[in-house]
Amino acid sequence: MEKDTASRHRPVMLDRCVDLLAPALTRPGAVAIDGTLGMGGHTEALLERCPEARVVGIDRDAQAIALASERLARFGDRFVAHHATYDDIAGALAEVDAEAADGILLDLGVSSLQIDEAERGFSYAQDAPLDMRMDRSEPVTAADLLRDADERELARILRVYGEERFAPRIARAIVRRRDSEPLSRSTELAELVLEAMPAAARHAPGGHPAKRTFQALRIAVNRELEVLERAIPAAIDATAVGGRIVVMSYHSLEDRLVKHAFAEGAEVDAPPGLPVIPDDAQPYLRLLTRGAEKASEDEALANPRSKPVRLRAAERVRPTPASRARRAA
Structure with a gap:
């Protein structure tokens, strides 16, 4: 071992x-x-x-x-x-x-x-439950945050913790989506972020467009x-x-x-x-x-x-x- x-x-x-x-x-x-x-x-x-x-x-x-x-x-x-x-x-x-x-x-x-174990939900590249807790005894997961935070708070989290310039668009898309079905999987969130982005930003250099959103949620979940x-x-x-x-x-x-x-x-x-x-x-x-x-x-x-x-x-x-x-x- x-x-x-x-x-x-x-x-x-x-x-x-x-x-x-x-x-x-x-x-x-x-x-x-x-x-x-x-x-x-x-x-x-x-x-x-x-x-x-x-x-x-x-x-x-x-x-x-x-x-x-x-x-x-x-x-x-x-x-x-x-x-x-x-x-x-x-x-x-x-x-x-x-x-x-x-x-x-x-x-x-x-x-x-935490990154390598898919079930922890930290990576946008692997399908997993949206967990992101470093300490699994903590009560709030990323899925809970996406379900319960209002649009303004979601935009703040993405803007401040992820330095995401499209934070309002992504937050709006999250709220629209959860009206019909809450986000629960990492790939669902990654796809939603991609769709919420302007077309020109989807292929910009710097990695997957969802990277900043995942960073922001991880920081927020774990304070x-x-x-x-x-x-x-x-x-x-x-x-x-x-x-x-x-x-x-x-x-x-x-x-x-x-x-x-x-x-x-x-x-x-x-x-x-x-x-x-x-x-x-x-x-x-x-x-x-x-x-x-x-x-x-x-x-x-x-x-x-x-x-x-x-x-x-x-x-x-x-x-x-x-x-x-x-x-x-």
């Missing part, structure tokens, strides 16, 4: 993630948090590269935790699983009785496990941006001085949140021209990447799911000044 799990998943920018985190994980008892465990590829590499470290892997998907735990069993108590959304950094630290983390990794978006808005400040607050945070985003909405939080922590919070910068105005983060890094051309060819990735990393250089912590809260 361990070999099968590894073969099903190719971690994105694996070496770069480990290279960025490893310098903070050299001391005995160092703690890393893999906030998006998935099938455990990044965690496995960290445990192999950093023999002094323990890793707590967070995932909201119980199936992912089961597969990753089996894969990582050979590391004994150096790996601990935590079933939660990735903003529960405090809960992950409590699993190993730690006050702070030395390294935190967040690989955002949908996992290979992904709400979780991320809590997770980034929680991760920064939980990182020890000298510790590092690596975040991989897959669309501009995620990347914008990460960029803003890192930039805020890395800038001087004082008027320009002061002869001496007060301690509480000093940066508390140091950026480790220049802008957002992308996967190499070779990796993008070998693993198409790495093409949209944007990686940002930062190092904690001092505690957050109380005045800035209150403002962020």
Whole structure:
């Protein structure tokens, strides 16, 4: 089973993630948090590269935790699983009785496990029930959302979360369709989106026209941006001085949140021209990447799911000044 799990998943920018985190994980008892465990590829590499470290892997998907735990069993108590959304950094630290983390990794978006299993309903390319829940114990599916949300809310979801310029047309088509029969299958939704588009937009570059609609519904069903808005400040607050945070985003909405939080922590919070910068105005983060890094051309060819990735990393250089912590809260 361990070999099968590894073969099903190719971690994105694996070496770069480990290279960025490893310098903070050299001391005995160092703690890393893999906030998006998935099938455990990044965690496995960290445990192999950093023999002094323990890793707590967070995932909201119980199936992912089961597969990753089996894969990582050979590391004994150096790996601990935590079933939660990735903003529960405090809960992950409590699993190993730690006050702070030395390294935190967040690989955002949908996992290979969820995409590849047709019955999860994440893909417009495979016929399946419109589910899209990362945690199947949650009550609301994509089909429920499409059935119950009004036209205005559907248009907002598609416009904001999918950056879909034809959101009003698609929302109107969904409401018309459900008057006779609710949408319940992924292929039904993909066909409806295609039909709702202007003819010229149906063959535009950038993949299937339904891609943005599926992204938007997935984000809404799983409240992904709400979780991320809590997770980034929680991760920064939980990182020890000298510790590092690596975040991989897959669309501009995620990347914008990460960029803003890192930039805020890395800038001087004082008027320009002061002869001496007060301690509480000093940066508390140091950026480790220049802008957002992308996967190499070779990796993008070998693993198409790495093409949209944007990686940002930062190092904690001092505690957050109380005045800035209150403002962020």
